[in-house]
Amino acid sequence: MKASDLFGHRPMFRSKKRKEGVLFTVPVILSMIVLGALIFCCVFAPFISPYTESGQDRTAIMQGPSMRHLLGTDRVGRDTLTRVFYGGRTTLISALGVVLISIIIGVPFGLISGYYGGWADTIIGRICDILLSFPSLLLAFIFVAGFGRSQLNAIIALGIVYVPMLTRLVRSLTLVEKNKTYVEALQSCGVSDFSIMFRHILRNSVSTITVQLTLDLGYAVLDLAALSFLGLGVQPPTADWGAMLEEGFTLILMQPMLSLAPGLAIVLTVIAVNIFSDGLHQYLEPIQRKMPSFKSVEARLERERSAQNECNA
């Protein structure tokens, strides 16, 4: 396989049915495998690993990678790989929490703002303006400062930080959908506004929102790690990729693996999420799809013509 095939979002299996627009292209499948493996390891960490999250082995501290400890141990003899798995649990669930919070607040606000317009739109727009006048991490800092430093508060803070962007996206989508004939038809049938917004408009804009949410998931992993790295998120001894990076960083000269392992986990996850989101975007928004080349179109027309000739003959 050529490298160019790997990243061009070409379909893995070519069949007549899905000539154009296939979700499962090679990069997307690769990213799904990586994500799947990561999630599997995190979920089944207690069954995969012979060690526990905080089980200390004082006879083996600060060890390098070996057969017994695949990625070495930290300064109290905890197995690094095991902690990366457990850290993944914390980090991934937190990232999901961030996205969930932003959906719960952002989507209804965006729908209302776009659908009703008027003063509701003005108020929601102003609130978004205010939240967007902070650089995003700064807003998270100030929320954490208010709520106190902990994992839950970091999730809530970041969740709120992600709301305005999502609200604006949903609002702009709603503005487009609102003027379509089906909405007019529903209104004339006397369908309630609530039902029009959440059952019809939302469903018709769900593809774009999904792409944005997968992107947000990647950013959430990064931002959560940043908060934990600064000591504003997850507090040790809980395993978390950002917090582990911070812990390992102080010992980097003695045992680089302690901070590199969680770092690599973050990078892998975010790359996989981004590729998946990119593939989804190309699949769901046909404008992004690669145009078939002139040659292939010509060849297809030729094939069809000859097939027709055979039928006629």
Add this chain to the structure above:
Amino acid sequence: MSKYIFKRILSLIPIVIIVSVLIFAMVRITPSDPVAVMMKGKKITPETRASIEAQFDLDKSYPEQYICWIRNIFKGDFGTSFHYKQPVLSLVSSRLPNTLQLVMMASLLALLIALPLGIVCAVNMNRMADRVLSLLTLIFVSAPTFLVGILLMLGFAVKLGWFPVYGAGHNFVENLHALFLPAVALALNMVALIARITRSNMIEQLNAPYAQTAIAKGVPLRKVVMGHCFKNALIPVITVTSIQFGGMIVGAVLVENVFALGGVGALLIDAIKQADYPVTQSITLMMVVVFLTINLIVDVLYAAIDPRIRLDA
């Protein structure tokens, strides 16, 4: 034009007021007790507590404290740090040059790398060069700034010894050397974003009818790309860069933490952890005002370039 600028500044005033209230409220609801932190957990008599509270205006009601804070800001007094017992302004001004230089160097580096990268990708769309560079930008955008910083430090400062491992220099010229690695770490993230935006806008412009006409007429591709398309593709790039520039002031916190640079960001994080009200609220407000000012300047620049914007508003 001056009317447009005046209008934009006027619209910022209510936002800044609400933001200051939000910051003030967030800082006050923090669960940790500033007096206890100041006394480092020692037991104190109620009289001592009362005198400390009186010294820092903590005995007043919240609205009084807020008005006091705002009134003093207009006199050029941002309050006195609980922890350092120094005026916030002098704390910030002694740390500001480093942070500012770091952010400037990083932005300059990012633009110098990202713009050519984006153009090369766009011109070679979907060819090998584009794929490789796109993959690289994907990795950079997915890697947390602090991890990149740690890796650069391990490689170039510890192993090769080309740069100091941590700490900043004493003057501008020394800092050019000392801040190089932190600036690269900060820039790489931004490179990825700017390069992606440049790429997608350049592709759009290259496919625009005017560019196609120019190419069809036989204008050299280099002239079409640099003379026509690049100028048109630049506007969204400027937007993203300016927003990123604001974000970088906060992103610098992470790099400052890794390289122990002791900039404004590090001061803010310490202040949040120590419930140092004056420092937290004043630095946050300053950062927001800087962020808004940058956005304002960009908006005004647009209006100067594009009459549609200033007539529309």
